[in-house]
Amino acid sequence: MVYRIHFTAEDLARTRVAAAPLPSVELDIAVRMVQERSHPVRFGAWRQQALRRLRPQARMVLDLIRPMGASPDFLGATQTDSPEEFLQQVRSTPSSQVQRDLARIAEHRALPAWARRLGDDKELLEQLWDTWEHVYAQLVGSYWPHIVECVAVERAERMRDVLEGGIARLFAGLNPQRVRWEAPVLHIAMASGLDADLRLEGRGLLLVPSVFGCEAPVINPDAKPQPTLTYPANSDQRPFLPTATPHARTSHNPAASLATLLGRTRAAVLVAIAERPGCTTRELAITVGVAPASASEHATVLRTAGLIDTIRLKNMALHSPTSTGLALLDSGTG
Numbered sequence: 001m002v003y004r005i006h007f008t009a010e011d012l013a014r015t016r017v018a019a020a021p022l023p024s025v026e027l028d029i030a031v032r033m034v035q036e037r038s039h040p041v042r043f044g045a046w047r048q049q050a051l052r053r054l055r056p057q058a059r060m061v062l063d064l065i066r067p068m069g070a071s072p073d074f075l076g077a078t079q080t081d082s083p084e085e086f087l088q089q090v091r092s093t094p095s096s097q098v099q100r101d102l103a104r105i106a107e108h109r110a111l112p113a114w115a116r117r118l119g120d121d122k123e124l125l126e127q128l129w130d131t132w133e134h135v136y137a138q139l140v141g142s143y144w145p146h147i148v149e150c151v152a153v154e155r156a157e158r159m160r161d162v163l164e165g166g167i168a169r170l171f172a173g174l175n176p177q178r179v180r181w182e183a184p185v186l187h188i189a190m191a192s193g194l195d196a197d198l199r200l201e202g203r204g205l206l207l208v209p210s211v212f213g214c215e216a217p218v219i220n221p222d223a224k225p226q227p228t229l230t231y232p233a234n235s236d237q238r239p240f241l242p243t244a245t246p247h248a249r250t251s252h253n254p255a256a257s258l259a260t261l262l263g264r265t266r267a268a269v270l271v272a273i274a275e276r277p278g279c280t281t282r283e284l285a286i287t288v289g290v291a292p293a294s295a296s297e298h299a300t301v302l303r304t305a306g307l308i309d310t311i312r313l314k315n316m317a318l319h320s321p322t323s324t325g326l327a328l329l330d331s332g333t334g
Helices: 009-014 023-033 040-053 056-064 083-091 095-106 113-117 122-139 141-172 254-262 264-275 281-288 292-304 323-331
Strands: 003-006 179-182 185-188 196-199 206-210 218-220 228-232 308-313 316-321
Touching: 023 040, 023 083, 023 122, 023 206, 040 122, 056 113, 056 122, 083 122, 095 122, 122 141, 141 179, 141 206, 141 308, 141 316, 254 264, 264 281, 264 292, 264 316, 264 323, 281 292, 281 316, 292 308, 292 316, 316 323
Parallel strands: 003 196, 206 228
Antiparallel strands: 003 185, 179 185, 218 228, 308 316
16 A cells, blocks of 8 residues: 655646755654664664653653654644744644644544643643753754754755656655655555555645654645655664764854855855755855855855865756865864
8 A cells, every 4th residue: 555646747847855854844753763762773872862861841742742643733733944933833833723633633542631731721831832842952953953964965966866867766766665656656655554645736746855754754745835745864874963062063153264264255155055055056146145156156166176066957056065065164174
């Protein structure tokens, strides 16, 4: 049994890879992952570190998001790629929606007794929001720069697939064990064994690389403005934890420390590309505050030095950092 996504020519034209990871997706899967023992090589060290830092009240969140099964929509329905906006949107969820979502979950599994009071007990709800933010910080937030880097590398690989082999190559590289393309239908083997059909009807599909979602695909057919399919980013078995300690990227100003080596503007260009992988030359120029011709010239120098990669898609040049460029930024030297 498989989940089938039906494409039209218009759907294929609108299908794209997300420019950045989604905090809601990463946190939902990370909460599940920390409660089990799968993928010990990739996530074993992260899991031990996270469990040591979680406060006892984190059990509130773990009781609502189990290793298997649906989780309440109010804890992760937002599609923003901004962690701050994501946390704010969750905290501002109306109590009426909290009640509806919990009632839906209760139809399939038992909820803890305290969860039944969430819709009416404002103090308890505030406690849940505080705990939610704590869990986010310990499981995902501390490693967010590293997650962004992993997704940037993955996105560049998928862009290369499109350029070299078209949409068929793109789909083939998503999750070979579970995703199969037989035009015009994408066949997906879900962990739940769900057998269903999704017709995109001109909306296209947003492909969302996920660092923690390294096994089974996750489909959100109701996401706006288009349905989403989560697939593994860099699905090899190397340990997830970066060599740098959490928050290492924020302990210095990369642009300032690299200015002596690269020049102030060129350092700013490298930082802008690292923060916005897949950006166009025009977007780069606006971000740094230089003319497009100047942005293109600086990108050429950085590309020649092996610090960025540039992929040409139609009439656009898309710039992403290389591992060498990211390592230079992480070192903070120059």
